[in-house]
Amino acid sequence: MEKKIAVYICTGCGIGDALDIDALSKVAKGEFKVPICKTDGQLCGPEGVALIKQDIENDGVDTVVIAGCSARVNYDVFKFGSDKIVERVNLREQVIWCHTADDEDTQMLAEDYMRMGLVKQKNMNVPEPYHVESFSRNIMVLGGGLTGLTAALESAKAGYSTILVEKEAELGGYVGKMYKQVPMKPPFTDLEENCIPNLVKAVEDAGVKIYKSATVENTAGAPGMFDVTIKQDDGTVQERVGAIVLATGAKPYEADKLGHLGFGKFPNVITQSMFEEMAVAGTPEASKVAFIQCAGSRDQEHLPYCSAACCIESIKQALYVKEKNDEANVYVYYKDIRSNGQYEHFYMKAQQEGVVFVKGDVTEITEEDGKLTIEADDKTMGTTSLADEFDYVVLANGMVPTAALGDLMEEESTTDEAAAACDEPKASTPPIIKANLLNLVYRQGPELPALKYGFPDSHYICFPYETRRTGIYAAGVVRAPMDMLSAVEDGAGAAMKAIQCVEVTEKGEAVHPRSGDMSFPEFNMNRCTQCKRCTEECPFGAINEDEKGNPLPNPSRCRRCGTCMGACPERIISFKNYSVPMVGNMVKAIEMPEEDEEKPRILIFACDNDAIPALDMAGINHMQYNSWVRIIPLRCLGSLNLVWINDAMGRGFDGVLLMGCKHGDDYQCHFMKGSELAEIRLSKISETLDRLGLESERVRATTVSIMDYDKIPAMLDEFAADLEELGPNPMKDFQ
Amino acid sequence: MVTPDKERAAEQAVPHSFKKKRGDNYFMEQKKIFSEPVKYDLTFAREIYRLENGSYIKQCMNCGLCTVSCATRDVMEYPPRQLFNLIKLGKKEEVLTSNTFWSCTSCCTCKARCPRGIPIIDVMHDLKKYAIEYGYTDYPQAAFYKAFWTEMSSRGKMFEGGMTARYFLTRGLDEIVKAMDMKDVGISMLKHGRMPLLPPKKIKGLGGLKKIISKAQELDRKEAAR
Structure with missing residues (x-):
């Protein structure tokens, strides 16, 4: 029409x-x-x-x-x-x-x-939403600890039928086994009764379907249509769910590795969880107890990160001792007390109760007649401090996410073809640890891709809970080390994310960050060469493969970034309102002045997420920049197809600049590695440019964050100056 | 652990001019105060905690904001937070013979800035009182306080000459010799009418003032007894 x-x-x-x-x-x-x-x-x-x-x-x-x-x-x-x-x-x-x-x-x-x-x-058409067949609005929560119970309760209260899967025979997780808990409400100074029994009751009353002693055998499908096989003692059950909250929690760090602090050597050197067990059984009368913080945490040889909860847990346990025996001497050896947020009040309460906080590293623990002696470097006094007669030494041994417990997934066996492909630069692939949690039936591996230290990937500032598998939201200590209050917030947050996902998937819209986008990639399979680039490069594992290597897209897993579109060498992937010809024609629509007019042209492909807002900000601040530039917004630099650069250079553009987001460990790319992929693709084009007799410096990639808007004019002027030195693009004459 | 080597390196890393300006005590933190290992012993600390503002000491989290805010930190033997830690270590002698609380000018900067809300100047007052009570008065400042107090309570007004005389008399002969160094200041003050030669008249209603003082002392005694 x-x-x-x-x-x-x-x-x-x-x-x-x-x-x-x-x-x-x-x-x-x-x-x-x-x-x-x-x-x-x-x-x-x-x-x-x-x-x-x-x-x-x-x-x-x-x-x-x-x-x-x-x-x-x-x-x-x-x-x-x-x-x-x-x-x-x-x-x-x-x-x-x-x-x-x-x-x-x-x-x-x-x-x-x-x-x-x-x-x-x-070149644009009105997108038609993709509708999932036999769509499910159910939400599954994996893990029945504090976070999982909160997530299940929140989702059930919001009116979604919820399924809760717990590995152990009883709900409650790590917190459930505690004697008392840290304060969760103002004034944040007093020990509270364990909240788990009430929470379990609320979850049961809310009508959550609970599977205890159950694990997930496999998870297939996509948002709105996940098919989860749940294994219980007496066989397996299939459930269809719309979205999943992963709240499998963490495990205490293996104390056996803390021999240098006397664990295993002296029976009275124990871990936090052991002390908790003793407290449940009735705190043993103790006149002198020491707590050693960062036992394993913030230690390059053990856990390089801060486990976030141990400081206040130790403070809590110190108060157990004081509760039982007011005259008891309690020492806490610490690197830094990290009592986040309102827990500063709790820390102060412990100080008021007379707990002695010693800033210093423990150097040696010895035992004599069942009493322990601690030698430490006292940082405040700049000297060694000695303390003896301890009944117990409690190690705050930190936490390891359950997602990090397992073997690393091996790379596919290298065939000749793969070996040949190895020569080409490739984007880094995030490690996948076979932790036996979700057992995804995805081409890309059975679990969520891991970030540093094995926590499932999630951009902690921009998109908390989001993982690289759409529809699966990580929450609680499996996502990042955190205290109980944050875990409760996390459970609710992830439940909201899951609900959002179910709602938008039903309408055929994309989830964050392209919320509301109805377009999705369509594949012209007639021309597919089974090169597998789209399946490999999709940052969200949205595309599966059949045995022959044909891509099998799952539109509801798709975040609509267009990385597959940029990856496809045959250019068979396009969206209704975003395609390779569309951008190609935009490039061709730009008028190219003759060489003697001395009006060079610079083409900028700018990422919609950060670079375009930054360019707009430069405008809002009335910063003047070179008027030779022509800016084309892209959904993500990952959707950059090299043919556009070929077109541009062939048309006589003097230079092409790619503006994307920061990549690497602290990436800011909204689609994880779009800008990284674009740069890798760019390295391939420089060869072609050299062959054409064009300087490869004419095509550049740069990263800008939204705050870099003030640097944009200088960036563009510098590029223009460099291009002027190179002289005009000789291709202009062939037009 | 701070090794002597590291300590030296740290000191060398700082430009000389800066070092001079800050005074040697600025690097106090890196210096080893004790060669022997220290032991935490709360017996003395518990005694201090019982002072009017003593229990605030417990709240110190060693951030050091008081030290960097202090105008007299260069002359202090221990910065406030270290002094508090010494109390927890039970180092009674070191605490009570230190000049830290005597050097406090009650300017209130640390109290205003302390993130833990410790009224540091009030703690320092308590320590002064405690030190005097236990006879740790072998400090020029302690003698000065005493001289000042005697002068004020007997006259209701300050007589600089009288106070100076009292101060040097309590400090002994050596100090009088030293005082001669300050004669230029004294002469200058005399010239400008800042230090009268003869004592001023007593205030009106000195009896009333004395009543106030004795009432305050009575209240203080009651407080202490509680």
């Missing part, structure tokens, strides 16, 4: 003063023969919006191109229903606010953006 296009040019916010609007209208009316092209003084005002709505109603307009402000603002104003295509041409933030007014170059830039916008909408 032919599209009925209308172009609206806003002259507000100074656009009308800085640009020749008539010439701009001529581009739409003349070059592109757009039937409706109108201007308005304030398009986002009620009259402007009414104008557009009127044309939609009277003239059957179904494609609206709005030339005015950035697509990052007023998106709620320019909303005309899901069956209309709305394309925004950014004349404000990226043209008039950062380039000279009434200038030839600025006018050319605006006209090029108008052409790009018009070409873009030509």
Whole structure:
């Protein structure tokens, strides 16, 4: 069906003063023969919006191109229903606010953006949502500890039928076995009764379906249609669920490895959990007890990270001793007391109770007649301190996530083909540890990819709970070391994420970060060469494979980043509103001045998530930059297809710049490794460029975060200066 | 562990001018105070905890904000947090013979800044009182406090000459010799009328003041008895 296009040019916010609007209208009316092209003084005002709505109603307009402000603002104003295509041409933030007014170059830039916008909408179609067959709204929580119980309770209270799977015979997990718990409410100073019995009762009353002594044999499918096989003593049960919360918790670090602190050597050197057991049985009368913090944690030879909960757990146990015997001497040896948030009050309470806190490293523990002696480097006094006559020494031995307990998944056996592929640079693949938790039937491996130290991947600031497997949300100490209060918050948070996932999947929309996106990749299987690049490079493991190596997409697992689209050498993967030809045609739509006009052109592929906002911010701050640049937003740099760069260089662009997010260990890429993949692909193109006689310096990749907006002008000017030194692209003459 | 080598390296790493400005005691933290291993013994600490503001000491978390805020830290033998730790170590002699609390000028900066809300200057006052009570008065500041107090309570007004005389008399002959070094200051003060030669008149209603003082002392005794 032919599209009925209308172009609206806003002259507000100074656009009308800085640009020749008539010439701009001529581009739409003349070059592109757009039937409706109108201007308005304030398009986002009620009259402007009414104008557009009127044309939609009277003239059957179904494609609206709005030339005015950035697509990052007023998106709620320019909303005309899901069956209309709305394309925004950014004349404000990226043209008039950062380039000279009434200038030839600025006018050319605006006209090029108008052409790009018009070409873009030509290649766009209205996305049709993908609907999962026999969709399930159920939520499964794996792990019945504090986090898992909270998640199950929250999800059940929100009206979702919830399934809880617990490995042990009783619910409660590690916290369930505690004598008393750390304070969970103001004033955060007093020991509290264990909350687990009440929580278990609440979960049972809320109608959560509970499987005890059960493990997950395998998890197949995708969000909205996970098929989970649950193994119990008496056979297996199949459950279909929509989303999964992984709350399998952590295990205490193996104390046997702490021989240097006397564990195993002296019977009265015990671990926190052992002391907890003793407390449940009735705290033994003790007149002198020492707690040693960071026993294994923050130690390169053991656990390099801080286990986050041990400080306040030790303080709690110190108060057990004081509760029983007020006159008892209790010492806590610490590196730093990390009593996060409100737990500072709890720390102070212990100090008030007379617990002595010694800042220092324990150097030696010895025993005589059943009494222990501790020698330590006292950091406050700058000397050695000695303390003897201890009845017990309790080691705060930290925690290891259950996701880290298991063997590392081996790489696939190297065949000749694979060996050949090894020569090519490849993106780093996150390790997968066979921890026997989810047993995913995914091509990419049975568990969630691990981040540092074996915690399942999750960007702790931007997207907590999100893992690299859509629909599976990690919460509690399996995700990151944390105290009880944070674990409760985590359980609720992950349950909300799971609910969100179920809701949007039902509508056929993407989950975070492209929330609301209805498009998904479609594969033209006729031309597939079974190269497996899409299945390997998909950061979310959305694509499975059949025996022949054909990709089997799972649209509800997809985050719509387009990494597969960028990876495909045959270019058979496209979205309804985002495709290789679409961006390719946008590149071709940019007018290329002749060499003697001395107007170089720089093409920028900028990531939608950080680089585009940063460029907009540069505009908002009215920072001036080079007007030779033409910016094309990409969903993620991972969707960069090399053919675009080939096209651009062939058309005579003097340089191409890729602006993506930071990658590596502290990545900021919203799709985990998009910018990394783009850089790897780029390394392949430099060879081609060299062959064509073009300098490989003409194509560059850079990383910007949203806060780097002030560095953008310098970045672009520097690149332009370098290009000027290289001289114009010789390909210009062949046009 | 801070080895002597490391300590030296740390000191060398700091520019000389800075070192000089801060005074030698700035590097106190790195210096070994005791060659023998120390032992925590709360007997003395419990006695201090019973002072009016004593129990606040328990709350110290060793952040060091008091030390960096202190105007007289350069002359202090131990920074406040170390002093508190010495109390926990039961080092009664070291604590009571130290000049730390005597050097406190009650400027209140540390008290205002302490993240744990310890009223450090009040703790220092308590320690001064405690030290005097147990006869640890062999300090110029202690003598100065005494001289000041006697002068004020007997006259209700300050007589600089009288106080100076009292101070040097309590400190002994050696100090008088030393005091000669300060004669220029004294002469200068005389010239400017800052130090009258003759004692000023007593205030009106000195009896009333004395009543106030004795009442306060009575209250204090009651407080202590409780």
